[in-house]
Amino acid sequence: MSEQWVETTLGEVADWSAGGTPKATNRSFYDGGDVPWAIISDIQNGPLRETAKCITPAGLDAIGGAKKVVPEGAVLVSMYGSVGRSAIARTPMATNQAIARGVVGTQVSPEYLFLWINAHEGQLDQMARGATQRNINKQIITAFPIVLPPAPVQERIVEIIGAVDDHIAALDAEVGALQGVYRAATSLLWGTAEGDEAAPQLLGNVMHLDVVRTPMEAGTTYRLAGVLNAGKGLVDKDEFDGADTEYAAMNILRENQVVMRKLTAWEGPITVVPAGFDGFVASNEFPTFTLADDIAPGWMKHVCRTPRLWAEMQSRVVGTVQRRKRLNPDQLLLVALPVPSRREQEQAAEALDAIEGQVAVIRAEATRLRKARAGLLSGLLDRTIDIESAELEV
Template sequence: MLDERSTGTTGSRKRSKVADALAYTFFLPPRRVQEQIVKVIRAVDDQVAALDVEAKALNDVYQAATSRLYRTAEGEEADSRFLGDVMHLDVVRTPMEAGATYHLAGVLNVGKGLVDKGEFDGADTEYSAMNILRENQVVMRKLTAWEGPITVVPSDFDGFVASSEFPTFTLTNDVAPGWMKHVCRTPRLWAEMKNRVVGTVQRRKRLNPDQLLSVAIPVPSRPEQEKVAEALDAIESEVIAIHEETARLCGVRARLLSGLLDRSIDISSAESGA
């Protein structure tokens, strides 16, 4: 209700007047019912808090386990290889044609993956051609590469497009894409990328493909890569499941609170359900 009376054009800038807030009317249940509602909502909040703690603990385990990415089965650091020896620049361009629909992707910082930026018509871009992303390729953003915008293309982003600021690389057969995905999330790689960027203005610094390929990192054998990637994938899956459950509970909380306050949900049934 207050949002309908607020002024401004954007969500972060919209404001409500004090008078509107003071004039807002709502159902105020008896004190006993208020306390019951607080009890029910607190039970959900406690579950959300417990899930947050569990997710943080698993994230800490994941971060600690990433050191294994660069080690052999014996625990020794693997021999270093230039990225140019394990992948090569492999860019395929597609023309932007009016009437054709394309799906745009962006690369998130610190190896967090890709973001779906929606569909567009070929006539609605200033680019005459764009790069095609293909499954299991490495893709990076040249601009502000010191922030770690690099990842491996997952299957659900196969065929997406990005501008020429996003070069793509194909891995050699002795490098597992799943291993490289996790390598792209390590500060060790970001630091190496940062050391090679060029430019005088911080926000305009770029990393060219040949500079990325000059980075050297320890590369264990493919079986060792696949083993550690499998372990990290398992941790990642647990974290994702926890976040999904947290989101579900937050949705339940919002609906529950609204229903309890407008009396569309009976407090006794809510207590038994919590």
């Protein structure tokens, strides 16, 4: 391209002091009500999230540390955060009321400035100080290098990436909608063919405690599993040698068994073991249960994802210290839930599996697009990708 790109720094093109510090005696930045208040968790490498968090003027005055009124179209960079993770955001062009820390106002296209910082956040992290707590300051951010194309080129890059972002946002919205459909469809788990709720049964009638222990032997490799909250399944926690654990023996997980975590059971750490985790091990904090013949494992998998089951588990935990409360196997087996026929279970599971399958496909497409977006943005900014060809593809 023939347009001239200029190598400069953020300090040359952006105003660190943009927005100004709100004064206790000057309420011009709000209309008399509570003040929208942004914190680091609201800065998620994208548009500043609309948040219900507001603060009274008196509360704002009571908070220590520097604060700024965010101007329209500002780019925000958090001064603190975990090493390896930048926190960058941009504000809508029509919003100037939010209060935040560490604002970089802009004299160039705010959308382009955001894209540049976002694409080079790894470089920003390398400039940050601190071993575990990321810390940047005015000197670091103002010295941060930026390559600035002419305004028309900035706009074209923003439009190209914006089109991809719109597609990703649409996919994310579709996932959210399908998750809502899934939550509503879990009512099928309890229903009969006639549309009534099935008669309740104790879990002790549909499954029984069935724990198989294996000794931990030096020189033998085992694979450790963990149980995720909210019935979300199992997580592979990697291999280990039998000599590298303090446990003399551990529980073996077997396909189609139910496994739960006794500790923090109110968070729903319960699931059905899939084929890929058959033979994994877990400590005795993870009891296993074998289902009766008239219980479909696929149905039980979805039951484990329902707040109805988690609430029953929560009501039965024992202990005095919240994070150390446990649910014992015999208490779980006293939970009563509607249990339809095996055929009705399978039909409900099939319907919910179909929704899950759609969610998985859409999420995979969104992941692919995010990866492609990163490569496209990098190529546009370092000029290894031609803008005209990118516009045609998008």
